[in-house]
Amino acid sequence: MDFHGIAVVWEQRGLIVDGLFATVAIAAVSAVLSGFLGIGLFGLLISRQRAVAGLVSGLIDLMRCVPFMLFCYMIYFALPAFGIVIDNIEAGVLALTLYNAAYIAELLRGTWKTLPAETIEAGHAFGFHGWQLVLRIILPPVVMDSIPMLGNQMVQIIKDSAFLVIIAVQELTYAANEIQATYYVPFASFVCAVILYWLLCLLVEGGVRAVVRVAELRR
């Protein structure tokens, strides 16, 4: 056992905790924003205007071919070229939001395809159309059925947030790397980070299970 390393990481626990909070905050904000954006894109995806739906679908397919790290670099270095000045945390949150919104829109569409058409037809019959139809009639059952997959996407956002270390966002992996670089205790510091990521993901999985249980009860 690497007792020396564990002792060093414990002494530097303030850094780790700060990093953990940064990771949680960045992931949470990005998750909420990409959730809203994903719903918006989903609405466009199922739009009856073929041109709009086709364009959004093409953009989403393209996004699903881009590695997140490359996308992150593109956001961070490309925006200043267009005169938009943002700091690295804003760039990180923006990259996470745009990237995951594409995946969320796509997974909502996947669920939407499995749902019966009757409720939507009934919605039409009651005079709902356009965004009102999407938000009031289509979205609730789609979101309900997508909860486990949305949970998986949340885990993905947490994992993707570690990539922000490349644009020097001081999140959990950055903190572990700082401690590693200063005190040369790579094993203890990175294992500590891995365990914390694991706990975060277990927390998300537990949360998803609880939400699904409540949803089933209220059905």
Place this chain on the structure above:
Amino acid sequence: MGLYDVLTIVQGAGSTIAISLLAIAIGTPLGLGLALIRWAAVRGLDPAVAAVVSILRATPAVTLVLLVYYALPTIGWEIPSFAAAVATLTLGSMAYNCEIWRAALLAFPKEQLDAALAFGMPRSLRFRLVILPQIVRAALPALVNEMTLLIKVSPAVAVIGVVETTRAAFRIGARTYTPIPPFLVALAMYVAVIGGFVAIQRMLERRQKLAGL
């Protein structure tokens, strides 16, 4: 950005493909091994495998590659960055593929096993002739999907200095002060590689359909 720079990125794409293919080639059978351990509920090993897979699936590739590259030398294992990159992606691939194989095994019809048992087939034959051909077919779409995910996390290995597509593009951008063109070339590389995988998957599925399987 000239032709030479484009060729540098193409060379980076070669590294991306080499690292990814190695990881897939090692990780996929290892994942099957772990899935079999879980499926057979090997006492003692089953919960250990479940825990390791759960941890690996929750670990970001960037964190894992730093751990592998910096921590192994502290236990006397000097490891070149290319090997660390392959090892990291292999671990991830193994963990994800374990879950895919396990799902295929759990969905495998029990009657067929009983039938094979009734014919007195030994375990190894049962696995090779009855189970394996069918679970490969069942798992294929998910396995290919996982391969594309692996390619998308592969830029993580750039943090330990492996020059693959993304890092090659980044370097050119840093030298020329025009980061966008090299990133777009890199993007085209990924679209081509991932598109290639999806095309192969479609082809295999069509073949299976034609063969009436």
